[in-house]
Amino acid sequence: MAAHLVSTTINGDAVEFACPADESLLSALRNRLGLSGAKEGCGTGDCGACSVTLDGRLVCSCLVLGVEANGRKITTIEGMAENGVLHPLQENFIEYAALQCGICTPGFLIAAKVLLERNPNPTETEIRYALAGNLCRCTGYDKIVRAVQASARELRQIEKRKGRKKKGKKS
Amino acid sequence: MPMRYETPSTTREAAALLENEAGAAFVLAGGTDLLVRMKLGHIEPALLVDIKHIPAMSSITHSAKGTRIGAAVSGAELGEHKAVAKAWPGVVEATNLIGSDQVQSRCTMVGNLCNASPAADSVPAMIAAGAKAVVVSRLGRRTVPVEKIVTGPGQTSLNKGEVIEAIVLPARPSRSGDAYLRFIPRTEMDIAVVSAGVNLTLERGRVKTARVVLGAVAPTAVVVPAAARAIIGSRLDEGALEKLAAACSAACNPIDDKRGTVEYRTKVAGVLAKRAAKIAFQRAGGA
Ligand SMILES: Cc1cc2nc3c(=O)[nH]c(=O)nc-3n(C[C@H](O)[C@H](O)[C@H](O)COP(=O)(O)OP(=O)(O)OC[C@H]3O[C@@H](n4cnc5c(N)ncnc54)[C@H](O)[C@@H]3O)c2cc1C
Numbered sequence: 180m181a182a183h184l185v186s187t188t189i190n191g192d193a194v195e196f197a198c199p200a201d202e203s204l205l206s207a208l209r210n211r212l213g214l215s216g217a218k219e220g221c222g223t224g225d226c227g228a229c230s231v232t233l234d235g236r237l238v239c240s241c242l243v244l245g246v247e248a249n250g251r252k253i254t255t256i257e258g259m260a261e262n263g264v265l266h267p268l269q270e271n272f273i274e275y276a277a278l279q280c281g282i283c284t285p286g287f288l289i290a291a292k293v294l295l296e297r298n299p300n301p302t303e304t305e306i307r308y309a310l311a312g313n314l315c316r317c318t319g320y321d322k323i324v325r326a327v328q329a330s331a332r333e334l335r336q337i338e339k340r341k342g343r344k345k346k347g348k349k350s
Numbered sequence: 351m352p353m354r355y356e357t358p359s360t361t362r363e364a365a366a367l368l369e370n371e372a373g374a375a376f377v378l379a380g381g382t383d384l385l386v387r388m389k390l391g392h393i394e395p396a397l398l399v400d401i402k403h404i405p406a407m408s409s410i411t412h413s414a415k416g417t418r419i420g421a422a423v424s425g426a427e428l429g430e431h432k433a434v435a436k437a438w439p440g441v442v443e444a445t446n447l448i449g450s451d452q453v454q455s456r457c458t459m460v461g462n463l464c465n466a467s468p469a470a471d472s473v474p475a476m477i478a479a480g481a482k483a484v485v486v487s488r489l490g491r492r493t494v495p496v497e498k499i500v501t502g503p504g505q506t507s508l509n510k511g512e513v514i515e516a517i518v519l520p521a522r523p524s525r526s527g528d529a530y531l532r533f534i535p536r537t538e539m540d541i542a543v544v545s546a547g548v549n550l551t552l553e554r555g556r557v558k559t560a561r562v563v564l565g566a567v568a569p570t571a572v573v574v575p576a577a578a579r580a581i582i583g584s585r586l587d588e589g590a591l592e593k594l595a596a597a598c599s600a601a602c603n604p605i606d607d608k609r610g611t612v613e614y615r616t617k618v619a620g621v622l623a624k625r626a627a628k629i630a631f632q633r634a635g636g637a
């Protein structure tokens with residue numbers, strides 16, 4: 180029995196694939212499922228280019244086995260835009276020129292999204308610590324931090340508007 | 351031969367799987383050491399036993415009698431447990447220093463321990479806390495002080511077919527505090543050049559009991575009883591702290607490399623131990 184059958188949920192869709200036990204989740208995503216958004220920068224947990232979420236937690240998919248995904252929920256960069264509309268983080272990475280070659284970008288976006296879901300109003304230091312597991316050799320990081328700060332402001336405003344609408348409905 | 355992957359639901363089953371495998375068999379916890387070693391071709395396992403489906407390994411219990419942290423609990427989960435973070439801030443901050451947020455989602459204290467790196471961050475803090483490992487085999491279980499697990503770089507005292515089910519921290523007396531500090535050339539994502547863990551309990555403003563442990567200055571973490579003796583009975587005055595620092599420096603047997611010379615590591619060990627002692631003292635309510 181060389182291959183294991185893995186049943187998982189990726190970006191909300193039920194997905195099945197077969198892979199050998201020693202294959203990384205990153206390689207299963209890229210080579211079996213055609214989800215090539217997550218990148219392999221190092222393969223050893225240092226660069227974060229392969230970041231995805233596993234049951235809501237940020238992980239390096241190069242340090243997860245494909246078989247470990249069985250019965251669990253994964254989100255990847257492919258699930259970030261909804262119905263063709265970019266997420267505010269994606270818009271702001273373009274707006275603030277927070278990418279050059281783009282290899283690190285999917286990983287930064289996933290990590291930044293997890294950060295803002297936990298902490299909608301992070302300080303610059305908190306942003307830098309939260310993104311310390313993601314390396315970029317082009318931008319010098321500053322533009323990435325600005326893009327995340329702008330997205331945090333925008334997302335807080337969107338939440339506020341949602342909150343007001345709810346209140347309006349109740350009364 | 352393709353590698354086998356198993357997901358047992360009890361610790362005994364995990365131990366039996368490891369014992370019955372003739373080839374190289376490993377526990378898979380967070381995989382942040384193991385999968386790197388596989389990727390680099392340092393090991394070629396015949397079997398991985400994933401312990402994350404074992405309920406007894408996946409929970410934290412915390413009461414007046416003590417704290418039990420399952421071997422599959424990630425650093426992130428430990429950090430989110432408010433009561434444990436309050437009782438054992440040093441142990442929790444040491445564990446939370448391991449790697450990035452990505453690594454925190456996966457890494458475990460027991461994986462950090464069993465990987466047996468001299469620079470493992472959670473280990474000095476665990477030893478200072480008086481932590482014990484619950485070791486399970488097909489035949490039964492034994493409880494071992496954490497300092498008895500690592501015997502050298504990459505080496506542990508665990509026998510074939512033995513797994514660690516949990517880490518147990520003792521009951522916490524009032525007026526206690528612990529702290530862990532490491533020195534790294536960067537501010538994040540680096541390996542400790544020197545580290546120090548201190549755990550102490552006060553009585554009428556004086557240190558009643560203490561444990562001082564150094565990391566990355568010898569092949570294994572080093573317990574320094576002379577450093578503890580230097581502060582026991584004191585109000586952590588400058589004289590006591592100087593003696594503690596001298597005892598720590600004397601206990602060092604570090605490597606010499608481009609990240610830190612022997613002389614440097616020896617000096618910094620004393621400085622860090624002093625600072626960690628001050629933080630632990632403050633946390634215990636000492637003035
Ligand atoms: C990018 C990166 C940064 C890192 N930064 C740090 C750092 O700052 N500080 C630091 O100390 N470490 C660091 N590490 C190393 C690693 O993350 C830690 O050692 C981590 O705690 C290992 O835990 P794990 O659960 O992932 O172990 P695994 O990789 O799953 O296991 C490690 C070893 O322990 C054995 N093992 C695991 N659980 C058990 C058990 N219950 N019983 C018996 N044996 C067991 C495994 O078989 C294996 O040999 C880093 C790693 C990476 C990739």
Ligand code: FES
Pocket residue numbers: 218219220221222223224225226227228229230239240241242
């Ligand atoms: S490819 Fe996974 S961290 Fe670099």
Ligand code: FES
Pocket residue numbers: 277278279280281282283284314315316317318
């Ligand atoms: S944009 Fe090139 S590595 Fe970040």
